[in-house]
Structures are given as C-alpha cells and as structure tokens.
Amino acid sequence: MIHAIPMMVVLPLAGAFFIPMVSRRAAWVPDAVGNAVMVVLAVISFGLIGREGIYHVGGWPTPLGIDLRLDGLTAILLLAVNGIGLCAALFSVSYMELYTSKFRYYSLFLFMVAGMNGVIITGDLFNLYVFMEIAAIASYALVAFGCEHEELEASFKYAVLGGVASSLILIGIAVVYMITGSLNMAQIADRIQTIGLTPPILLALCLFVAGFGLKAALVPFHAWLPDAHPSAPAPVSAMLSGVLIKAIGVYVMARLFFNVFGPTSDLLAVMRLLGVLSMVIGVLLAVGQWDMKRLFAYHSISQIGYVMLGLGLGTPLGLAGGLFHLLNHSVFKSLLFLNAGSVEYSTGRRNLKQLGGMARILPLTGGTTLVASMSIGGVPPFNGFWSKLIIIFACIRAGFYGLAGWAVLVSVITLASFLKVLRYGFYEAPAEKLRVERSMAPLMAVALLLLAISCLAMSLFVVTGLESPVLVDRAVEALSAGVFGM
Amino acid sequence: MAAEGGMSLVVKTVTRWLKGLIFLFGMYIMIYGHLTPGGGFAGGVICASAFILITLAYGAPEAYRHLPRGAAEKLDSFGALTFLIIALLGLWFAGVFFRNFIGTSPESHFRLTSAGVIVPCNLAIGLKVLSSLFLVFVMLSALHIIVSGEGRRRIERRRHTP
Amino acid sequence: MIYALCLVLVGIGLYGVLAKKNVVKIVIGLMIMEYGIHLLLILIGYRRNGAFPIMQPGQDPGAYASVAVDPLPQALVLTSIVISLGVLALLVALCLRLYEKYGTFDISEMRRLRG
Amino acid sequence: MKNRITLFTVCLIVWLLLVWPFGRSPAGVPDVVAGVLVAAVTAAIMREISMERADRWLNPVRWFWAAVYLVVLTYYIIRANLDVAYRVLHPAMPIRPGIVRVRTRLKGAGARTLLANSITLTPGTLSVEVTPDGDLFIHWINVTATGIERATERIVGRFEWFISRIAE
Numbered sequence: 042m043i044h045a046i047p048m049m050v051v052l053p054l055a056g057a058f059f060i061p062m063v064s065r066r067a068a069w070v071p072d073a074v075g076n077a078v079m080v081v082l083a084v085i086s087f088g089l090i091g092r093e094g095i096y097h098v099g100g101w102p103t104p105l106g107i108d109l110r111l112d113g114l115t116a117i118l119l120l121a122v123n124g125i126g127l128c129a130a131l132f133s134v135s136y137m138e139l140y141t142s143k144f145r146y147y148s149l150f151l152f153m154v155a156g157m158n159g160v161i162i163t164g165d166l167f168n169l170y171v172f173m174e175i176a177a178i179a180s181y182a183l184v185a186f187g188c189e190h191e192e193l194e195a196s197f198k199y200a201v202l203g204g205v206a207s208s209l210i211l212i213g214i215a216v217v218y219m220i221t222g223s224l225n226m227a228q229i230a231d232r233i234q235t236i237g238l239t240p241p242i243l244l245a246l247c248l249f250v251a252g253f254g255l256k257a258a259l260v261p262f263h264a265w266l267p268d269a270h271p272s273a274p275a276p277v278s279a280m281l282s283g284v285l286i287k288a289i290g291v292y293v294m295a296r297l298f299f300n301v302f303g304p305t306s307d308l309l310a311v312m313r314l315l316g317v318l319s320m321v322i323g324v325l326l327a328v329g330q331w332d333m334k335r336l337f338a339y340h341s342i343s344q345i346g347y348v349m350l351g352l353g354l355g356t357p358l359g360l361a362g363g364l365f366h367l368l369n370h371s372v373f374k375s376l377l378f379l380n381a382g383s384v385e386y387s388t389g390r391r392n393l394k395q396l397g398g399m400a401r402i403l404p405l406t407g408g409t410t411l412v413a414s415m416s417i418g419g420v421p422p423f424n425g426f427w428s429k430l431i432i433i434f435a436c437i438r439a440g441f442y443g444l445a446g447w448a449v450l451v452s453v454i455t456l457a458s459f460l461k462v463l464r465y466g467f468y469e470a471p472a473e474k475l476r477v478e479r480s481m482a483p484l485m486a487v488a489l490l491l492l493a494i495s496c497l498a499m500s501l502f503v504v505t506g507l508e509s510p511v512l513v514d515r516a517v518e519a520l521s522a523g524v525f526g527m
Numbered sequence: 528m529a530a531e532g533g534m535s536l537v538v539k540t541v542t543r544w545l546k547g548l549i550f551l552f553g554m555y556i557m558i559y560g561h562l563t564p565g566g567g568f569a570g571g572v573i574c575a576s577a578f579i580l581i582t583l584a585y586g587a588p589e590a591y592r593h594l595p596r597g598a599a600e601k602l603d604s605f606g607a608l609t610f611l612i613i614a615l616l617g618l619w620f621a622g623v624f625f626r627n628f629i630g631t632s633p634e635s636h637f638r639l640t641s642a643g644v645i646v647p648c649n650l651a652i653g654l655k656v657l658s659s660l661f662l663v664f665v666m667l668s669a670l671h672i673i674v675s676g677e678g679r680r681r682i683e684r685r686r687h688t689p
Numbered sequence: 690m691i692y693a694l695c696l697v698l699v700g701i702g703l704y705g706v707l708a709k710k711n712v713v714k715i716v717i718g719l720m721i722m723e724y725g726i727h728l729l730l731i732l733i734g735y736r737r738n739g740a741f742p743i744m745q746p747g748q749d750p751g752a753y754a755s756v757a758v759d760p761l762p763q764a765l766v767l768t769s770i771v772i773s774l775g776v777l778a779l780l781v782a783l784c785l786r787l788y789e790k791y792g793t794f795d796i797s798e799m800r801r802l803r804g
Numbered sequence: 805m806k807n808r809i810t811l812f813t814v815c816l817i818v819w820l821l822l823v824w825p826f827g828r829s830p831a832g833v834p835d836v837v838a839g840v841l842v843a844a845v846t847a848a849i850m851r852e853i854s855m856e857r858a859d860r861w862l863n864p865v866r867w868f869w870a871a872v873y874l875v876v877l878t879y880y881i882i883r884a885n886l887d888v889a890y891r892v893l894h895p896a897m898p899i900r901p902g903i904v905r906v907r908t909r910l911k912g913a914g915a916r917t918l919l920a921n922s923i924t925l926t927p928g929t930l931s932v933e934v935t936p937d938g939d940l941f942i943h944w945i946n947v948t949a950t951g952i953e954r955a956t957e958r959i960v961g962r963f964e965w966f967i968s969r970i971a972e
C-alpha cells in the first residue's frame with residue numbers, strides 16, 4: 042500500500058498527458074479517462090486512511106532524496122481533495138457540454154488535482170512549491186476557461202496576485218534554505234529546534250503568512266477570490282472553493298507552523314486574528330450579494346476564517362474543530378457551487394433577483410441546496426453544526442470568550458444570508474416566467490446526491506464523542522505531536 | 528524560396544545553414560547532461576530555438592513543414608508520459624518509484640553509459656520542452672488579435688478624440 | 690549586503706505590479722520580481738573562489754565537495770525559471786485576450802467586476 | 805534525399821568533434837552510436853543544410869580559396885577598424901553617413917549571403933537589404949562614391965572575386 046503514495050500524483054499526471062494525445066478523434070475519451078482516474082484516486086485515498094509512513098522517492102535516504110510523507114493529516118486532506126474531485130468530475134460530464142474543447146478542461150482539471158495531491162503528500166519544501174504552482178497555474182487557466190470579459194479579468198487578477206504570493210513563498214523558502222541548509226521538512230524542523238527562531242527565520246515566517254494567506258484568501262489578502270471563484274465553470278468553482286484554497290493555503294500553513302517551525306504563542310495569535318477578521322468581514326461582504334456564486338465565494342472566506350480560528354487555538358480540541366470544519370466546508374461548499382451550477386445549467390441565470398421557485402422546477406437541487414444551506418448555517422442534524430460547535434467549545438475552554446461570541450454571531454449571519462438564498466432563489470415565486478432550457482442530467486444528480494448524503498453522514502463521525510470525531514483524531518495527533526523528528 | 532514572405536535572403540540562408548547544427552547541439556546538451564553542464568531543459572530550449580529561428584526567418588508555415596503542429600502537440604504529451612513511464616519502470620523493476628533501475632559499474636564512470644535512466648529521462652524532458660516551447664512561441668506569435676464589440680468601439684473612440 | 694540588492698529588485702517588481710495600470714507592465718513587474726528571487730537563490734549557493742559543481746575524472750569526492758559551489762540552488766533556479774516561464778506564457782495569452790475583448794491594455798478601463 | 809545525406813554527414817562530423825576530446829577518456833562506441841542516431845534524426849527533421857549541390861564542396865581548390873579569403877578578409881577588417889577608429893577619434897569627426905546601392909554578379913544564395921556578411925563584418929559598411937535581383941543596400945559611414953558602379957567597385961569589388969571562386 043505504501044507504493045500508492047506516489048500514485049496520487051502519477052495517475053492524474055498520466056491522465057492529464059494522455060487525454061490530449063488521444064482525444065482528437067474520440068470525444069468520449071476525456072470523460073472516460075478523467076472520471077476513471079478520479080474514481081481510482083478516490084478509492085486509493087479512502088484506503089490510505091489510518092496508514093502512516095514515509096516514502097523515499099528513488100530509494101534515496103532522507104536528506105538526499107525527496108520524501109513523501111503520509112500521516113493522519115495527509116490522509117484526510119487526500120480524501121477531501123479526491124472525493125470532491127470525483128464529484129466535480131462526475132458533474133462536469135454534462136455540465137462542460139456548455140463549453141468547447143472538453144479535453145483541455147479535463148487535462149487542466151487533472152493537473153490541478155495532481156498539484157494538490159502533490160502539495161499534500163510531499164515532505165520537501167521546494168517540491169511543495171513546485172506542486173503548488175502546478176495546481177495554481179492550472180487553476181488560473183481554468184478560471185479563464187470561458188474566455189469572456191469577466192472570466193479573463195478575474196483570471197488576470199487571480200494570476201497576478203497568485204504570482205506575487207508564489208514569489209513571497211519562494212523568498213521564504215530561499216531564506217529557510219540559507220539558514221538551515223536543507224529543504225527537507227523534518228531536517229528543517231530539527232535545525233530550527235537547535236538554532237531557535239532567529240530574525241531571518243521570523244522573516245521567512247512573515248513571508249509564509251503573507252504568501253499562503255494570499256493563496257488561502259484570508260481577509261487582508263482576499264481581493265481576488267470573489268472574482269475568481271464565481272467566474273470559473275461550476276465544477277471548477279467547487280474545486281477552487283472546496284479544496285484548492287485549503288490544500289495550498291490552510292493545509293500548508295498548518296503543516297509548516299505546527300510541524301516545522303513549532304507553534305509559538307505569537308504565531309497562534311496571528312492565526313486567530315486572521316481567522317476572526319476573515320470570518321467577520323467575509324460574512325458581512327456576503328450578505329449584500331445577489332449573484333449566487335459570488336455570495337458563496339464570500340462565504341468561503343468566512344468559513345476559512347473558522348478553520349483558521351480553530352487551528353489558531355492550538356489546543357487539541359481547537360485543532361479537531363478546525364480540521365473537521367475544513368472537511369465539512371469542502372463538502373457543503375462544493376455542494377453549493379454544484380447546485381448553483383445546475384441552476385445555471387437549466388436556466389442560464391444565477392442572479393437571485395432573476396430566479397425563483399427553483400425548488401419546484403428542480404426538486405433535487407432544491408433539496409440538496411436546503412441540506413447544504415442548513416449545513417453551512419449550522420443547523421443541528423448537519424455536519425456544519427458539529428464542527429462549529431466544537432470550535433466554539435474550544436474557544437470557551439481556552440478562555441477566549443470574545444472569539445466564541447464572534448463565532449456564534451457570524452454563524453447567525455451566515456444562516457440569515459442563506460435563508461435569503463433559499464427564499465429568493467428556491468421558494469418564492471419568480472418575478473418573471475423562467476424558461477427551463479435543459480433538464481438535469483443523471484450524472485449531475487448523482488454528484489449532488491453523493492455530496493448531500495455525505496453532509497448528513499459526516500455528522501455521524503461525532504458519535505464517538507464531541508472531543509474527537511473519528512476521522513480527524515489521527516490528523517489532530519499528527520498536528521499536535523509538535524515538530525517532526527528526524 | 529527567397530521572394531515569398533519572411534525575412535531577407537541573408538537571414539534565410541544563414542538559418543538554413545545553422546538550423547541543423549543548432550538542433551544537433553541541443554541534442555548533445557541533452558544527451559550529455561549528466562557529464563557536462565546542461566540537461567533536458569537546456570537542451571530542449573536550444574532545440575526549440577532552432578524551430579523558433581525557422582519561424583522568424585520563414586514564417587510559421589515553413590516551421591510547420593519541419594515540425595507539424597499536431598505532431599508537436601503529440602510530442603508534448605508523449606515526452607511527459609515517457610518520463611512518467613521511466614519513473615514507473617523503476618517501481619516495476621527495482622521496487623521503488625523513480626529508482627535508477629539500470630545498473631552502472633564503477634569503470635563506466637564519466638562515460639555516456641554511466642548514468643542509467645538519467646539519459647532517457649533527459650531525452651524525455653528535452654522532447655517535452657522542445658515541443659511546448661515551440662508551441663508557445665508559435666501560438667503567441669501567430670495569434671491574430673481580432674478586437675470586436677466593446678473593445679472595437681473603445682479603439683474607435685480613442686482614435687476620434689485627440 | 691548583496692542579498693539586499695536582490696530584495697531591492699523584488700521591491701521594484703512589486704512596485705510595478707501594484708502601481709502600474711498597463712497589464713503588460715504588471716506582467717513585466719511580476720517577472721522582475723521573479724528574477725530578483727532567482728538571483729537571491731543563486732547567491733545563496735555561491736562560494737567565493739568555488740569550483741563548478743561538476744566532477745572530473747580522478748577527483749576525490751571529499752576534496753571536491755569542499756571546494757565546489759552548492760549545486761542545489763542552481764537546480765532550484767532552473768525549476769523556478771520553468772515555472773515562471775509557464776506563468777509568463779499564460780499571462781501574456783491572457784493579456785492578448787483581454788486586449789481582444791476590451792480594446793485596451795489599461796486595467797482601470799476593465800471594470801466588469803466590482804470589488 | 806541528397807540534401808539529407810549532406811546534412812547527415814556534416815552533423816556526424818560536428819558530433820564527433822564535440823565528443824572526441826571528452827574528459828580524459830576517448831569517445832567510445834556508445835558515443836559514436838548516439839552520434840549516428842542523432843545525426844539521422846537531425847537530417848530527417850531539418851531536411852537540408854543548403855539548397856545548392858553538395859558535391860562541389862569536395863573540390864579542394866574551393867577550400868584553398870576559402871583559406872586565402874579568410875586572410876584577405878582579416879586584412880580588410882583590420883584596415884577598416886583603424887579607419888573607423890580614426891574617424892571617431894578625429895576632433896572634426898569626418899563622417900558622411902548614407903545608404904548606397906551596389907550591384908553584384910554573384911548568383912547563388914550562399915554566395916550573396918557570404919558577400920553581405922563580409923560587408924557587414926567590415927566596420928564602416930553594413931548590409932541593410934538584399935533584393936531578389938542582386939542589388940545590395942549598404943549603409944556606409946563615409947560615403948565617397950554615389951553612383952552604383954563606383955560604389956560597387958569600392959565595396960563589392962574587393963570581395964567578389966574570391967567569393968565567386970569559393971561559392972559559385
């Protein structure tokens with residue numbers, strides 16, 4: 042099973058290069074290959090849960106070669122990326138008929154998945170940068186996929202800010218290499234333990250906060266996200282908002298700060314501050330939006346704030362809450378974007394003012410939107426409720442009563458904002474007669490149902506106890522174990 | 528040959544003399560990447576520069592006569608796939624992904640055959656770099672910009688207002 | 690300190706990205722930034738009076754390692770150059786498409802999306 | 805096909821020159837095999853090295869004149885260098901820049917290219933354009949003759965005879 046670790050990168054890359062070679066003649070090949078690869082990846086990542094190990098690429102021992110590292114945190118993120126990726130790929134089969142040159146789409150999609158998987162499994166700092174750029178470049182191209190005014194403009198903004206973020210991260214990596222003489226995360230952690238957090242290391246830390254903050258769209262750095270995410274095709278928005286900002290933003294931050302640099306109280310305070318800012322400002326900006334996808338995108342900023350808040354508490358309970366919310370958010374936010382996509386697919390609109398009564402026209406989408414909205418709003422039987430509850434508990438137990446109050450308040454505003462979506466989009470009669478151009482395709486329904494069921498099913502993970510939901514306790518162990526040993 | 532498009536006779540003739548030698552030198556850099564400075568990327572860039580020179584001197588159609596666009600697109604994917612397959616062969620033969628599965632002996636050091644899979648890997652990278660750089664150059668240089676709609680109106684307006 | 694000069698270069702690039710209105714100039718600023726970083730990376734591996742990091746026949750590996758410059762940053766820079774090439778190609782294509790749609794390179798005239 | 809064989813031969817020779825002084829060990833069988841393969845690939849893709857007949861280069865007389873021409877060209881280049889340096893350093897800067905038209909008798913593309921490049925290599929004169937019917941436009945730092953015949957005699961005359969021996 043240990044040989045499955047490199048496969049997480051190899052398979053999507055092979056698929057991405059294979060598709061353009063054969064798909065000139067056969068139009069069904071991109072669909073088939075893309076979905077087959079995603080199914081295999083989802084199965085493998087399911088099998089990797091609960092396993093641990095270090096894979097030495099090329100058989101070279103640790104300081105010489107590149108390590109691939111599998112632990113609890115890696116496993117859940119792989120599951121999130123590939124599970125959501127599978128749903129998005131299923132959804133794309135029909136949805137991407139709206140666009141041309143499907144093989145380019147699947148090729149870029151698989152590049153993005155390969156990049157994210159690579160970021161998650163690698164144990165080498167520069168390798169992480171390379172994979173991050175693979176995922177990022179693919180996502181710039183995917184945002185511009187429609188080639189219309191808005192898409193191009195959003196993609197340009199996203200690409201320039203992403204490029205600046207990557208540059209900052211690369212400077213950080215250079216500084217770390219200059220001080221520690223190594224790029225292997227475990228070795229860097231080891232060296233930093235002996236030399237302490239000297240000013241150059243602190244400079245690198247600042248650069249990492251800014252760079253990965255940009256990639257994760259935390260609030261002072263969030264300007265690109267509300268443009269980029271809604272402009273992409275719906276399955277890509279689901280991937281971007283659902284997993285990309287987590288895989289190349291939040292995950293890397295958590296990994297570096299907890300396992301490489303070691304969490305100091307200042308660092309945790311910065312994470313909490315960024316978290317609360319994103320949480321509050323994101324939701325306030327979201328309330329006034331009428332474009333459905335744009336509204337969801339602003340909520341992504343706010344929900345990422347929850348994750349950062351949980352992680353920034355630094356206690357095992359806070360970590361559990363943050364990671365659990367990360368998983369939950371990737372499920373319900375992808376579901377929301379796919380719902381918006383299916384509404385756009387059948388009516389060609391996504392502005393709430395022009396919509397209405399969709400629950401009668403598309404009953405399935407209405408149901409899944411209800412599930413996802415209740416989830417993100419934190420209504421009891423759904424998964425979002427539990428993770429928010431854990432985060433709020435963790436705040437109270439760590440003595441941050443004010444933060445807990447903010448978290449509750451933001452949750453209420455989120456619920457209000459989604460009630461608006463449900464009312465104007467799905468239940469109230471439309472202002473003018475809506476013309477339904479296409480009915481929903483079966484594979485799209487499958488993808489929506491899969492995600493909606495997991496929204497409910499993931500709340501079952503807390504039956505073992507609110508303190509440690511089954512899926513994430515290994516990940517919490519991995520993070521709270523402190524810095525990597527050699 | 529001389530009259531139809533492209534640059535002047537001098538550039539065309541010199542291009543014809545040099546294109547093969549540039550390509551050859553690129554291949555040399557690629558194949559001896561493990562012994563001298565260079566490697567797959569540098570060699571691929573030099574090889575691509577041969578095609579770019581042809582594009583500049585004669586125009587894109589003549590470049591397509593040397594390396595058709597469809598073939599370049601196929602080669603692009605083929606190079607990357609070859610690289611992956613070499614890496615997977617390491618898993619197959621030696622049990623570790625990316626393992627150098629072609630054994631080398633100490634007396635073969637500093638020879639062409641001393642590096643096992645590195646030479647085929649360099650060739651695969653070179654192929655990939657060659658074709659993708661060529662494609663990037665040709666696509667961006669041969670792109671016909673058709674400004675329409677809102678942009679057209681904006682340009683007109685700028686032209687009329689001093 | 691020569692490292693500071695690289696950071697000055699990065700700063701010039703960042704100024705270009707943030708202050709310029711022309712999309713092409715923004716792209717150029719981004720590239721200047723990356724070149725500054727590449728220079729920084731190369732300087733990290735530099736060693737005064739070092740030998741080039743290629744072994745010659747009959748050389749003792751230990752003695753060689755004590756004089757050669759660090760080859761790792763050079764590999765990193767090569768990789769990084771490839772990445773920035775990819776970003777550059779994508780950005781230039783985007784610029785051309787933007788010109789096709791808007792008929793201008795001025796970013797302040799592209800206002801379909803509001804913040 | 806003949807073009808390809810020429811290209812293949814040239815490539816193989818260049819390859820052997822590249823690998824021969826390699827390290828301290830002489831090039832072995834793998835190096836030569838790789839050379840044959842690479843030269844074959846190059847010949848297949850790049851088609852030709854020149855459109856003219858290749859067997860004329862087997863004639864040693866041409867090589868002799870090429871060697872002589874190298875010396876002659878070097879002489880003219882040095883002389884022109886001194887001339888330009890004099891003009892630049894002279895306080896009055898006695899230059900009279902302009903573009904003149906000259907005519908050549910040379911027919912082949914290779915010969916004309918050689919002539920144009922020789923003129924460019926000589927400081928003070930620069931080939932700007934070659935027309936299809938054998939006229940060259942030359943930028944001259946100190947125009948001393950304006951008519952086509954006189955300018956041709958001044959600029960082209962000294963090279964033309966050698967080049968026709970080498971490449972025509």
